Amino acid sequence: MKITPFETEHFFARYEFSTPYQLCNSDCESVTIEELLRMAGDSVEGLGHERLVYTQSQGSPELRQAIAETYANVPADRVVVLGTPVEGIYLAARALLDPGDDVIVVTPAYDALVNLFEHVVGTAHVSKWKFRADGSRWSLDLDDLRALITESTRLIVVNFPHNPTGYLPSPEWQRELAGLAAEHGLWLFCDEMYFGLVHSGTPAIPSMADVSDRAVVLSGLSKTYGLPGLRCGWLIVPERNLREDLVNWKFYTSICPPVPTEYLARAALRVGERLKQRNIDRIERNLAIAEAFFARWPELFEWRRPLAGSTALVGFDVPSVGALAERLATEEGILIQSAAMLGSDDRHMRIGLGRDGFAEALQRFEDWLRRNPAAC
Numbered sequence: 001m002k003i004t005p006f007e008t009e010h011f012f013a014r015y016e017f018s019t020p021y022q023l024c025n026s027d028c029e030s031v032t033i034e035e036l037l038r039m040a041g042d043s044v045e046g047l048g049h050e051r052l053v054y055t056q057s058q059g060s061p062e063l064r065q066a067i068a069e070t071y072a073n074v075p076a077d078r079v080v081v082l083g084t085p086v087e088g089i090y091l092a093a094r095a096l097l098d099p100g101d102d103v104i105v106v107t108p109a110y111d112a113l114v115n116l117f118e119h120v121v122g123t124a125h126v127s128k129w130k131f132r133a134d135g136s137r138w139s140l141d142l143d144d145l146r147a148l149i150t151e152s153t154r155l156i157v158v159n160f161p162h163n164p165t166g167y168l169p170s171p172e173w174q175r176e177l178a179g180l181a182a183e184h185g186l187w188l189f190c191d192e193m194y195f196g197l198v199h200s201g202t203p204a205i206p207s208m209a210d211v212s213d214r215a216v217v218l219s220g221l222s223k224t225y226g227l228p229g230l231r232c233g234w235l236i237v238p239e240r241n242l243r244e245d246l247v248n249w250k251f252y253t254s255i256c257p258p259v260p261t262e263y264l265a266r267a268a269l270r271v272g273e274r275l276k277q278r279n280i281d282r283i284e285r286n287l288a289i290a291e292a293f294f295a296r297w298p299e300l301f302e303w304r305r306p307l308a309g310s311t312a313l314v315g316f317d318v319p320s321v322g323a324l325a326e327r328l329a330t331e332e333g334i335l336i337q338s339a340a341m342l343g344s345d346d347r348h349m350r351i352g353l354g355r356d357g358f359a360e361a362l363q364r365f366e367d368w369l370r371r372n373p374a375a376c
């Protein structure tokens, strides 16, 4: 059976390893294995002593405990460690849904959050809860959500902090969403891959796992902690039967987490606050650079400051961001991404604020804009 092409991943597969000036990554700057272990008071030698055996399918008790401790009120037995973060979206879709169920998904969104649910229940059963461009910010309207709920709705899919808009709801709004799900007997799938990356001036919110017992929460080490190469993700699953169904699906996809990943993930969580803070500082620095840039080009870009996360969704007044992206990637080694592939449109781009190379890449982009006024 075919599935919709995963456009974002095709795009990155094509250009990520051949363009030196990247402006659209969603992950944050990474570290070496050695640096990570040194930070955590461990050494590469310790990792070297690990035996490459099968591990426990739900994740080792030590890692599950370390993950549980990052929440206010999540016992370790609710944690399911995944083979990769993105796997959690597929497993949740399979375990939560039956034929005929309707799903509501925020849009724009990371492709998998739409495509995998459409694959499992059929495109006609997935409706889109659209972000609104609300003056200088992005917003999501709970009345828009209410209007989408049908007799068959079983699941609402959200992602906060949101990729690509950088939206984060208020604590009151978050509780209202949880109340709405409870009132209608719905499940929430909450993608919290960017959890904790909150910009100064934005009130932080708790994980939905600490707010609602109708929420299956996805998180991991790729974004907030800048460790995408570790491929460490987890789900918080509040109900035992659902957890068992989910692990049964997982037996078919990855069986158990890799030994090196578990070892390094435990180390990362020992220094999680430091890793996170370094990325928050990086994002704040890049945000200031981005704001100054967009202030210089008010006619060309429509900038809405993100509240959280490592990305922003920016209006770009060109006929096709996608066509320009191809040209910039192949001719200039500069990588921008059209937001059309995230369900927005081809006159928006996603920018990524978590990398050390951001300032230089933006400078290259600006030099090109100055040299090519006719192209815009």
Ligand SMILES: Cc1ncc(COP(=O)(O)O)c(C=O)c1O
Pocket: 026, 084, 085, 086, 087, 110, 159, 163, 191, 193, 220, 222, 228, 231, 233
């Ligand atoms: C919102 C969101 N969820 C899930 C993922 C998947 O994370 P990973 O690539 O680490 O599997 C991503 C990656 O970009 C993402 O942006």
